[in-house]
Amino acid sequence: MTGLFISFEGIDGSGKSTQARVLAEALRSEGHDVVLTREPGGSDGAEEIRALVLQGDPDRWSAETELLLFTAARRDHLERVIDPALARGAIVICDRFADSTRMYQGLSRGDLRDKVDTLHALMIGREPDVTILVDMDPEEGLKRAKSRATVEERFEDFGLALQEKMRAGFLELARAHPERFRVINGAQTPEAVAHDIRTVLPLPHE
Ligand code: TYD
Numbered sequence: 001m002t003g004l005f006i007s008f009e010g011i012d013g014s015g016k017s018t019q020a021r022v023l024a025e026a027l028r029s030e031g032h033d034v035v036l037t038r039e040p041g042g043s044d045g046a047e048e049i050r051a052l053v054l055q056g057d058p059d060r061w062s063a064e065t066e067l068l069l070f071t072a073a074r075r076d077h078l079e080r081v082i083d084p085a086l087a088r089g090a091i092v093i094c095d096r097f098a099d100s101t102r103m104y105q106g107l108s109r110g111d112l113r114d115k116v117d118t119l120h121a122l123m124i125g126r127e128p129d130v131t132i133l134v135d136m137d138p139e140e141g142l143k144r145a146k147s148r149a150t151v152e153e154r155f156e157d158f159g160l161a162l163q164e165k166m167r168a169g170f171l172e173l174a175r176a177h178p179e180r181f182r183v184i185n186g187a188q189t190p191e192a193v194a195h196d197i198r199t200v201l202p203l204p205h206e
Contacts, residue, residue: 003033003086005126006201007097010134011166013145014186015193019134020095022194027091027203035085038095039073043080046073063109070101071119078124091203097128103169108162132197133174136186138163 006023008016017038024036041050053061053069061069074097085092098120106113138160174181182200186193198205 003088003090003092004130004203005082005086005092005094005128007094007099007128007131008134009096009099009131009170010136010186011138011141011163011170013141013143013148014134014136015144015190016132016134016186017095018190019132019193019197020093022190023197024093026194026198027093030205032203033088033090035081035090035092036095037077037081037092039077039097039100040070041073042077042082042094045076045080049073049076063105063112064115066109067101067105067112067116067119070105071123074098074101075123078126094128097131098124099131099170099173102173103166107165107169108158127177127180129180130201131174131177131181132200133170133181133183134186134193135167135171135183138167140187 008020010016020036020038024034027034039046040053041047049069049072053066053073082092082094101120102113102116106116142160142163171183174183182197184193184196184200188196
């Protein structure tokens with residue numbers, strides 16, 4: 001048995017986390033075995049790493065160390081949560097996965113994209129079956145992200161210019177991998193976004 005691995009990607013404040021939750025609830029109510037999870041985190045060890053990378057002084061880690069920490073978290077999450085769930089035939093919905101590392105660690109503190117890809121091939125070596133990119137105007141996304149005011153401000157403090165770069169980068173990734181990416185317009189009502197997401201998934205629905 002193999003399940004279905006769906007990731008959600010987008011810039012901060014794109015609404016993807018809400019949409020991941022809404023989709024998980026909808027699929028569960030249709031009787032599917034669904035595992036809703038997130039990165040960084042999703043397993044006990046990876047949640048501990050999450051606190052290391054998202055809280056505290058932004059300059060705590062070098063760009064390279066940060067990349068290693070995100071990759072370590074992903075490896076643990078994959079081994080302990082994602083792979084076992086897929087093996088039993090579940091639908092795994094993951095709020096962010098490797099595309100976030102390609103964008104955030106690959107672009108935000110110098111060009112580390114080659115290192116990101118090399119490390120991914122070496123230690124992760126897997127992509128989701130479907131990646132939902134919730135595309136969003138960064139100005140709008142930043143407004144939403146800032147209104148939440150959590151302790152995890154590490155990345156949301158990066159500002160508008162970087163979010164613009166991320167958005168362009170995500171769209172570029174989607175163009176490069178049309179077989180797994182589905183781009184959804186995030187600038188609609190949550191209901192409309194949820195509807196669009198449901199129609200692009202390879203699952204029967206009414
Ligand atoms: P997340 O909890 O998804 O925040 P949000 O729901 O507000 O988008 O992710 C937290 C931050 O971690 C986010 O700014 C992106 C960053 N991140 C990386 O830099 N690299 C990664 O590999 C992942 C998964 C997330």
